[in-house]
Amino acid sequence: MSGGLRVVLVDDQALVRAGFRVILGAEPDIEVVGEAGDGERAVELVAELAPDVVLMDVQMPVLDGIEATRRILGPAPAEHPVRVVVLTTFDREDYLFEALRAGASGFLLKNASPEDLVEAIRVVARGDALLSPEVTRRVLARFAGPAPRAAPATAPNRPADLTDREYEVLVHLARGSSNAEIAARLHLGETTVKTHVSRVLAKLGLRDRTHAVVYAYEHGVVAPGQG
Structure with missing residues (x-):
C-alpha cells in the first residue's frame, strides 16, 4: 500500500x-x-x-x-x-x-x-x-463548569493579536462548538469560520482546536458563568 x-x-x-x-x-x-x-x-x-x-x-x-x-x-x-x-x-x-x-x-x-x-x-x-461529545463535556466541566461565559472583550486576558471576530471564534471553540455551530451562531459561512479557526491557531501557536480549548481556559479567555 x-x-x-x-x-x-x-x-x-x-x-x-x-x-x-x-x-x-x-x-x-x-x-x-x-x-x-x-x-x-x-x-x-x-x-x-x-x-x-x-x-x-x-x-x-x-x-x-x-x-x-x-x-x-x-x-x-x-x-x-x-x-x-x-x-x-x-x-x-x-x-x-x-x-x-x-x-x-x-x-x-x-x-x-x-x-x-x-x-x-x-x-x-x-x-x-x-x-467525542462525552469527552468534550468532561473537558469543559473540568476547566470551567458546564456554562462557560466569555471574558469581557477588553479583559487583559484577551489575546492581543486576535481580531474581534477571531476572538469570538476562540470563545465558541472553547465551548466545544463545531465549525457548523459557530457559523450558525455568528451568521458566517463554514468556509469563513474554518479560515478564522486557522488564523486563531496560527496566531496563538496552537496545534489544533483541542489545544485552543485548553488555551482559552488556562488563559482566562472564558470562565465559569451563566454566559
Missing part, C-alpha cells in the same frame, strides 16, 4: 493491538506500519517510521502513554507532523487532561466502535482534533 495513512499502534496488550490491526487493516486508506507494547518503544518507532498517527494507550510499563506523547510531539515541530490519539477511560480523567497538555490531538474511549476508531484516525490525520 502507498499513499495511505500510516499508523503505529501502542498498547501493552497484544490482543488489543491485534484487534485494532484487523479493524484498520480492512480500510484501503490506512496502513498499520508498527506496534509497540510500551511508551519507550513507541518513541523509538515513531522516530524510525515517521507515521501519520499514533494510537496511544496510557497505562503501560517502562514509559506511560502521556510521557511518550510528550516526547513524541516535543517542543519543536517535527518535519513530518505526527498526531496522537489517546485511548482513554472515564475512570481516570486525570490522564485525559495530562494528555491534552502533552499535545494529543484526539481521545478515543476504549469501548468505541470500529467505525469510531477509523474515523478518529482520519480526523486527526487531516489536522483536526477529535473529542
